[in-house]
Amino acid sequence: MSSLAEAPRTSRKYTQEQKDEFFSVLDRLGSVARAAESLGFNRYTCRKWARRAGFRGRPGGPVHPGLGEYFRLRKAGSTRREAASAVGVNPRT
Secondary structure: OOOOOOOOOOOOOHHHHHHHHHHHHHHHHHHHHHHHHHHHHOOHHHHHHHOOOOOOOOOOOOOOOOHHHHHHHOOOOOOOHHHHHHHOOOOOO
């Protein structure tokens, strides 16, 4: 039971380097939840990042063949739009 005397939670701010690290681990593990847990990140935040980056599916499900290349391009500094265009996916998916 929460108390009114408790301090309200503050949102954790993640750096671009932390996001890039998450996507690298996601590419290796294939699971948003496992990648988030291994890094100590909030899994719902990581799920949001993955959705915005076009990652869809469940563990063991089909993965877009360009997913690894997409994350490599993003880590190298490409924008989402540039990386999505390079691997042939819609940047909004």
